[in-house]
Every structure is written in C-alpha cells, then in structure tokens.
C-alpha cells in the first residue's frame with residue numbers, strides 16, 4: 492500500500508510507496524518528501540500530458556477484445572508511455588493502478604465463470620468491460636482536472652462521500668504516528684491536500700523570480716525554493732536601503748553624519764592628542780543618539796522637516812566649535 496502524510500506547517504507531503512503491513516515500523520526510513528509546490532508542478536505536468544493517459548485508455552479499450560496473452564504487451568506499452576515521467580508521482584501511481592484495474596477487468600472477459608454464457612453474451616460482456624474502463628478514467632480525470640481543488644471561488648454545490656477512509660497508525664515515542672492510506676485513485680489525498688491548501692489561505696501564484704507556479708497567500712511574492720527566497724531577501728534589503736535614502740529626514744541625517752566624519756578626518760590629519768580624539772568620538776556618539784531620537788519622532792508623528800533641521804544645525808555647530816577648539820589648542 493501507499494501512505495501519505497501532509498505537513499501543514501512545513502508545507503510538505505511525505506509519501507511512502509509500496510509498503511507492506513509488516514514493514515510499517517520502517518516507514519520513516521522510506522519517506523519521499525515533496526513540497527506543496529512540487530505536488531502542484533507535477534500535477535500541472537500530468538494535466539498537460541493527458542494525451543498520454545488518453546492513448547493508454549484507447550489501447551485498453553482496443554485490447555479488451557483480444558486474448559489474455561496481450562496483457563504483458565499492454566503493460567509494456569503503458570510503462571513506455573510513462574517512462575519519460577518517472578519522477579512524476581501521478582504518472583507513476585496511475586500507471587500502476589490502471590494496469591491492475593485493467594487486468595481485473597480483462598480477467599472477467601477472458602476467464603469467465605461460464606464459458607457458454609460468455610460466448611453467447613460476448614458482445615455485452617465486452618461492452619460492460621469497456622464501460623468499466625471508461626468510468627474509471629472519467630472518475631479520476633474529473634477530480635484531477637477540477638480547478639476547484641485549488642480555487643474556491645466556484646460555488647457549485649457538490650457533495651462527495653468517501654466510503655473507505657483508511658488510516659495506518661504506528662504507536663510509539665509518546666504519540667501515534669498517523670498516516671492516511673489513499674484510495675487507489677488518490678481521491679482522499681486530493682481532497683485532504685486541497686483542504687489543507689485552503690485552510691492556509693493559499694492560492695496558485697506565479698513566483699516573481701523563477702516564474703514557476705507555487706501555492707502561497709495573495710501577498711506572497713515568491714515560492715519557497717532556496718534560490719528564490721535568497722533573491723527575495725536581497726530585494727527586501729535593497730528596498731529598505733532605498734526607502735531610507737528617499738525619506739527627506741534620513742537624507743538630512745546622512746548629510747550631518749558625513750559632515751561630522753569629515754571633521755574627524757581633519758582632526759586626525761592635524762594629529763591631535765588621541766585622548767582628545769576619543770573625547771570627540773564620544774561627543775559624536777552622544778549627539779548622534781539625540782539626532783536619531785529626533786528623526787524617529789519626526790517620522791512617527793510626521794513633524795515638519797524644519798524641526799529636525801533646527802536640531803541638526805545646533806549639533807552641527809557644536810561639533811564644529813569643538814573641532815576648531817582642539818585645533819587651536821595644538
């Protein structure tokens with residue numbers, strides 16, 4: 492069986508493929524992890540390649556009339572079709588399920604309980620088998636192609652009941668590890684994943700950096716890939732720098748700092764006593780803190796720029812006088 496577990500906090504889904512009951516304790520070691528965005532991208536790829544699935548359906552419809560020995564051939568054809576998509580969980584899962592389902596249906600045709608009846612009703616039996624295959628395809632394709640799984644604006648009321656919800660529970664370490672066992676069409680997984688995405692308030696968005704689709708809130712800018720997150724951080728700090736430069740308050744304060752730094756340079760060039768240089772440095776820091784407080788007050792309360800300029804002028808003059816005095820005392 493297959494197990495899956497949705498982690499809402501980490502935005503990941505863990506899958507354990509092809510595990511037997513006796514192997515459950517080792518499930519943790521066999522986990523394959525996918526991010527929500529991996530799942531979305533793979534689903535989109537699967538939807539784009541539905542002609543592959545359609546070809547498989549046509550082959551199956553065709554082969555149902557033939558002898559049982561064709562089954563192996565069909566299995567090969569199916570695996571050829573999905574070979575290009577080995578990393579896509581939907582291709583891998585459905586190709587397996589399609590083959591299993593098909594061989595069951597085929598068995599009803601080729602190995603009937605009553606051969607005489609089967610011979611007489613052959614046309615009807617083949618027709619029924621074809622309908623079963625068609626229904627199976629219709630059912631899973633309608634879910635997979637339903638945009639309402641990730642978009643909740645549509646208000647059609649559809650009630651879906653799932654009869655065989657199954658769980659696998661591993662007890663230990665003070666908690667129960669709960670896994671869901673998906674039905675073979677992954678329908679319960681789909682609805683749970685879709686509901687989790689909904690609860691998080693996520694929608695399909697396009698990443699500002701890599702332009703891939705991802706699931707995020709309407710104000711998310713980029714997907715959760717490391718490269719995109721790094722680019723986002725860079726952009727944020729660049730914006731913060733620019734914003735800072737652009738406020739008139741910050742601009743005036745920056746000018747003041749440049750002025751005082753130049754005074755320091757002159758004092759060093761004049762080789763004044765290092766003790767005095769330290770004193771000057773302390774005075775610089777003390778006044779810097781006063782100006783910073785004033786700037787914060789002006790920005791918070793939207794006070795006129797002149798109010799800050801007056802304070803800056805006062806401290807600028809004081810620093811100038813101090814520097815002049817030190818040079819005179821040489």
Ligand SMILES: [Zn+2]
Nearest residue numbers: 698701714719
């Ligand atoms: Zn991205």
